[in-house]
Amino acid sequence: MPDIIKQLQIIGPEEFRVVLKRQVNPQWFIMNGLSQLSPLxxxxxxxxxxxxxxxxxxxxxxxxxxxxxxxxxxxxxxxxxxxxxxxxxxxxxxxxxxxxxxxVDTDGQTVQQFEDGELDMINIPFGLWNAVQHVPGAYMVRLPMPLDYNDLLLNFRNPKVAFFRDVRVRQAMEDAIDQQEMIQLIDHGVGAEHWGPVPTQPPTFLTPAMQAGHYPVSYDPAHARQLLEQAGYSPGADGIMQKDGKKLEFTYLDTTGSVLLQQITLMTQAYLRRIGIDMRVREMEFNQVMALLNDPHADWEATGLGGGVGDYPTGELSFKTGSFENSGGYSDPTMDKLIDESTNQPGLSGLYAYETYASAQQPVLFMEREGVAMLAHNRIKGAAGFVDQLYNYYPEKLYCEAPQGKTAR
Known part of the structure; x- marks a missing residue:
């Protein structure tokens, strides 16, 4: 979109017809194509x-x-x-x-303003999760899981980390990460595992095998070491895997300002170290990271910003060769073909083939996604219906119960 549109006809004040240049998957077009048109x-x-x-x-x-x-x-x-x-x-x-x-600038300031009554509803900062569990006069609402995932973004263009181009290395890195432990320790149980590019909650677009919990990759550190050995790596004196005198090491750019992201980074670093991969961490401002990602010649090695999907979770924006969000320069002819089939052919078979291949390929390392929990003052009612899974707001759901004899506003 919009290059696939051949003609747009205005039929009346409330009706139009779109004619496309070629056949596409109707469900994909309705969910990801028409949603980009905003009548004004x-x-x-x-x-x-x-x-x-x-x-x-x-x-x-x-x-x-x-x-x-x-x-x-x-x-x-x-x-x-x-x-x-x-x-x-x-x-x-x-x-x-x-x-x-x-x-509000900081998590601590958010909680302080809530306790002082300046804010009626806040997203609970995971770094202060325990501190807000017993705030008087308040209740917690767990919102639907977002339709996206956290990731570890790899720079396939950078020759210093050419080992990222070996799918066995990427699979080993993914196998090393204990997503369930991260959800329990960092997200306080409010989160979901992601081993591929399609959101797991709800499981609407997962393959039947994935709905049953079977992915091409999963937490298995022993298998991770086997993969690295198959790729020709062996541990050096310091425990870091190496081949031809080059270590499996890279620098990860961690964006500043989020306690949650820092915790994710530290745990990921520990998991990779256990299988012999050294992930060094360098903190950088968000805007600086974005500037690097927008420069195809920049020499960054890895970072993590999270990945989003459309309502119909195909990968044409993220993983197709030369696509807009493909900052790491990932390119694979099979992936391109499967993405095209998922967007062009009717039915779910194309989507299933794409997500199975993407899970095996790991064009980024797919990682757990924290959920969102909200804290609301007891006087605010209807907070549970305020936000849906696409994070649209429904303010008409909110109201206050007035004291007897008074009108609530």
């Missing part, structure tokens, strides 16, 4: 270019036409976004006069 009222938007709309995205006065239950009233960058009910919203009315999103 012509009389409001026809005077603006896409660039002008983009440039005004932080100007709340620019957005006078909205199609949701809330509309922006004020944005103070770095401080808060104030939303108010959209009076033209034709569905369930909201039970409050304003909804304020606050931008």
């Amino acid at each position: 009222p012509e009389h409001v938007w026809k005077h603006f270019t896409s660039d002008e709309i983009y440039q005004h995205q932080s100007d709340v006065k620019f957005f006078q036409v909205v199609d949701g239950p809330l509309k922006p009233l004020a944005l103070h960058v770095g401080q808060d976004l104030i939303m108010v009910p959209n009076q033209k919203w034709p569905f369930a009315k909201l039970n409050f006069d304003r909804f304020i999103f606050k931008f």
